[in-house]
Amino acid sequence: LRIVALAPHIVEMLYDIGAGDNIVATVEYANHPEAAKAIPRIGGHHGISIERLVALKPDLVLFWLGGNKAQDLEKMRQLGLNVKLSQPKALEDVAKELKMLGELTGHQLQALKVANQFTNKLQSIRQLYQNKQQYSVFYQLWSTPLMTVNEDSWINQLITSCNATNVFSQSPTKTPQVSIENVIVLNRI
Numbered sequence: 606l607r608i609v610a611l612a613p614h615i616v617e618m619l620y621d622i623g624a625g626d627n628i629v630a631t632v633e634y635a636n637h638p639e640a641a642k643a644i645p646r647i648g649g650h651h652g653i654s655i656e657r658l659v660a661l662k663p664d665l666v667l668f669w670l671g672g673n674k675a676q677d678l679e680k681m682r683q684l685g686l687n688v689k690l691s692q693p694k695a696l697e698d699v700a701k702e703l704k705m706l707g708e709l710t711g712h713q714l715q716a717l718k719v720a721n722q723f724t725n726k727l728q729s730i731r732q733l734y735q736n737k738q739q740y741s742v743f744y745q746l747w748s749t750p751l752m753t754v755n756e757d758s759w760i761n762q763l764i765t766s767c768n769a770t771n772v773f774s775q776s777p778t779k780t781p782q783v784s785i786e787n788v789i790v791l792n793r794i
Contacts, residue, residue, distance in 0.1 A: 606710060609647070609658055612669035615691050616641050618703055619667075621719045624710040629661050632672070653677045659684060665709060667691050696762045700724045727766065734768040742769045743788050750782045 608627045610616045613635040619625050620638050628641075633649035636642050647657045652674050658666070658681070666688045668678055681688045689709060693702045700720035707716020742764050746752045754760045756774040764771045772791040773781055 606665060607661065607663045608710070609661060609663040609666045610635065611648070611653060611667060612672050612691060613637070614693075615667045615669060615706075616644070618699075618706055619710070622703060622707050622710065622712045622716040624706065624712050627710065629663060630658065648673075648677075655680050655684070658686075663687075665689065667706075667709075693759075696727055696759065696766065697724075731766050734766070737768050740769045741772050741791070743772050743791070746780060751784065751788075752780050752782050755779055755781060 606624075606627045607629045608619065608624065609630045610619055610628050611632050613632070616625070616628060616631050616635040617637055619628055620641065625638075625640060628644050630647045631641065631644045632653070633646055635644065635646075647654045647661075650672055655677065664687060666681055666686050668681070668688050669691045670678070671692070678688065689705075691702060691706075693699055700723050703716045703720040703723065704713075707713040707720075710716075744753050744760055744764065746754055746760070753773045753776075754771065755776040755778065756771065757779050761771045761774055772788075773783065
């Protein structure tokens with residue numbers, strides 16, 4: 606099975622379920638686990654090289670709308686490629702995604718095991734922190750420019766799972782650019 610995995614999280618999940626050796630191409634920033642660094646890159650958030658993708662003759666293309674361009678998806682579909690979407694939106698969707706990848710790759714047993722481990726660990730974290738003191742948190746997504754996340758992100762879900770509050774959760778944009786002054790002001794409130 607020749608897989609093109611067009612998002613870092615897809616690469617990580619495929620390795621977790623034992624299908625990492627089937628990946629023939631990926632995108633920039635797909636660098637975990639260490640073995641993923643050796644996978645050829647055919648694009649990134651700026652777009653995918655459709656010509657290179659087709660030349661690889663993939664059996665399966667795993668596509669993430671959150672990090673890839675919709676027009677690339679449309680072109681792949683027009684070319685008749687076997688494209689499956691990866692769109693986990695909530696933490697609980699990670700386990701569902703792992704199982705789906707297991708079905709697509711023939712690694713169902715390992716995928717089920719990893720999905721159950723993930724679900725159990727998430728429940729354990731939530732239970733551990735549910736009665737702890739709540740803290741306000743600033744999450745630095747990027748340094749230049751300084752960026753963070755709002756409530757519409759996995760990162761925010763992780764923060765709230767630990768009974769903490771993201772100080773920029775109510776920002777109108779998903780990844781707001783902020784200043785040091787914004788962070789300092791919110792730290793004093």
